Amino acid sequence: MSSFWISTKPNFDTNFPKCTSSIHCDVCIIGGGITGIVCAYYLSKAGKHVILLEQDELAYKTTGNTTAKITSQHDLFYDYLIQTFGESYAKQYLNANEQAILDIENIIQSEQIDCDFEQKSAYVFTQDPKNINSILKEVAAMKKLNFDASYIKEHIPLTLDPILGAICFPNQAQFHPRKYLEGLSKAILKNGGEIFEYSKVTKFSYNQDISTISLENGINITAPVTILATRYPFLNLPGFYFMKMYQSTSYVIGLESSKIICDGMFISCDRPNLSFRSSLVDGKKIIILAGCEHKTGTEPEVPNPYSYLESIAKKMDPHCKILYHWSTEDCISVDKIPYIGNFSTFYPNLYLATGFKKWGMTFSHIAAQILTDTILGKENSYANLFSSTRYSPIQNKEEVKNIVKESVQSLFLNKLSISELDLSSLKNGDGDVFEIKNQKLGVYRDENGKLYGVKPICSHLGCLLHFNSTLKTWDCPCHGSRYNYLGKCIYGPSNQDIPQITFSEKL
Numbered sequence: 416m417s418s419f420w421i422s423t424k425p426n427f428d429t430n431f432p433k434c435t436s437s438i439h440c441d442v443c444i445i446g447g448g449i450t451g452i453v454c455a456y457y458l459s460k461a462g463k464h465v466i467l468l469e470q471d472e473l474a475y476k477t478t479g480n481t482t483a484k485i486t487s488q489h490d491l492f493y494d495y496l497i498q499t500f501g502e503s504y505a506k507q508y509l510n511a512n513e514q515a516i517l518d519i520e521n522i523i524q525s526e527q528i529d530c531d532f533e534q535k536s537a538y539v540f541t542q543d544p545k546n547i548n549s550i551l552k553e554v555a556a557m558k559k560l561n562f563d564a565s566y567i568k569e570h571i572p573l574t575l576d577p578i579l580g581a582i583c584f585p586n587q588a589q590f591h592p593r594k595y596l597e598g599l600s601k602a603i604l605k606n607g608g609e610i611f612e613y614s615k616v617t618k619f620s621y622n623q624d625i626s627t628i629s630l631e632n633g634i635n636i637t638a639p640v641t642i643l644a645t646r647y648p649f650l651n652l653p654g655f656y657f658m659k660m661y662q663s664t665s666y667v668i669g670l671e672s673s674k675i676i677c678d679g680m681f682i683s684c685d686r687p688n689l690s691f692r693s694s695l696v697d698g699k700k701i702i703i704l705a706g707c708e709h710k711t712g713t714e715p716e717v718p719n720p721y722s723y724l725e726s727i728a729k730k731m732d733p734h735c736k737i738l739y740h741w742s743t744e745d746c747i748s749v750d751k752i753p754y755i756g757n758f759s760t761f762y763p764n765l766y767l768a769t770g771f772k773k774w775g776m777t778f779s780h781i782a783a784q785i786l787t788d789t790i791l792g793k794e795n796s797y798a799n800l801f802s803s804t805r806y807s808p809i810q811n812k813e814e815v816k817n818i819v820k821e822s823v824q825s826l827f828l829n830k831l832s833i834s835e836l837d838l839s840s841l842k843n844g845d846g847d848v849f850e851i852k853n854q855k856l857g858v859y860r861d862e863n864g865k866l867y868g869v870k871p872i873c874s875h876l877g878c879l880l881h882f883n884s885t886l887k888t889w890d891c892p893c894h895g896s897r898y899n900y901l902g903k904c905i906y907g908p909s910n911q912d913i914p915q916i917t918f919s920e921k922l
């Protein structure tokens with residue numbers, strides 16, 4: 416199921432080769448999503464010889480499945496920021512994101528990128544009377560920060576009924592992310608940068624002077640500076656980011672409707688959450704409806720998130736046509752603040768940017784600017800806000816407890832045993848973990864009754880996987896790696912598949 420962005424821009428104009436010869440460069444960037452591409456753009460523009468490595472295709476995974484809202488409104492967040500980190504911190508966070516919106520607009524103009532950029536207002540709304548107070552608190556927080564946000568109850572330009580109240584941020588924006596990144600990739604090449612697709616990194620050897628990045632075909636790239644822009648860092652140590660982040664899964668549908676009004680970007684603060692925006696393609700308006708976010712590897716709040724989103728759309732317009740289904744995966748740090756900067760104090764020339772908490776359009780640009788300034792030896796006033804080596808960032812103790820609890824539970828589950836395998840409870844289209852001869856067995860039964868087996872143990876750090884029956888994937892509750900039903904790793908931090916089990920032989 417391809418996203419709207421991939422379906423409407425399946426290929427970039429330029430073909431990027433696979434890396435087949437060893438190269439030395441100034442900066443090697445691993446990961447060809449929006450963060451890696453913007454880093455490569457800024458650094459190549461500053462005269463650095465940049466190599467950008469992507470293991471699949473550019474802007475395909477997280478970036479190709481986003482909702483592409485360019486906004487400083489990150490759910491209801493500023494009251495939390497003021498309470499947790501203080502007013503000055505919240506103001507800086509806001510300024511960094513507002514600056515990123517301007518930066519994107521300036522890049523689009525200067526590189527003349529046709530990417531459906533539009534200024535829109537952004538709204539957080541509620542349909543639940545219990546949440547009105549949280550919205551009012553956010554409005555008060557924005558007043559403290561001298562930001563022109565308003566509370567509105569009527570004439571909200573979204574035909575969802577009822578909307579009880581909303582906070583509106585003016586002058587935010589939206590675009591088509593793949594069209595934008597196609598333009599940036601052309602600019603990188605023009606600036607002398609090199610981009611390689613299907614070039615998977617399998618090993619990284621750090622050296623303070625020159626690090627070596629080894630690809631699966633045996634080619635080595637050497638560089639004094641490396642940036643990990645892989646959404647979730649694939650190196651575990653010495654960064655320990657797997658102890659400081661979790662991942663969440665959201666579901667998205669794209670639909671055509673002549674009746675639904677959706678003039679702006681909207682997100683609810685209710686559960687399950689809902690998010691709306693629209694996009695014009697070939698003169699036709701597509702409504703993008705996302706939501707039902709849940710921690711990866713756990714059950715969603717509704718049995719089938721796609722059906723739930725479709726039911727919301729049908730209530731708004733019974734004649735709407737559902738055209739697209741896709742899902743997305745986001746990294747969230749335990750204190751809800753991204754990590755941008757050094758991977759570790761022990762590895763001063765290795766940088767990363769991760770934990771964008773669903774707001775990667777602005778944070779990719781904030782990260783690229785911070786990392787570019789740092790690499791060029793320039794001051795950046797926002798660098799300390801998101802410092803990746805910040806001391807004891809743990810504020811959300813519940814989340815840390817969850818990560819630890821799930822890791823420990825998985826260890827115990829590995830030791831359980833049952834005497835025989837009974838698959839009668841397994842419905843078509845669903846999967847589950849069974850145990851036979853002291854071995855865990857993950858079984859998926861497809862819609863036609865065909866069985867597929869995997870070893871359901873995460874290849875990252877060994878947690879027991881959980882089957883997501885909506886997406887037909889094996890998901891890790893510990894740090895969010897995901898595998899398709901054949902065991903192929905589709906989302907990290909793991910970068911290895913899990914073994915497939917030939918089902919009939921095992922039984």
Ligand code: FES
Nearest residue numbers: 873875876891894
């Ligand atoms: Fe870390 Fe699965 S993602 S153990």
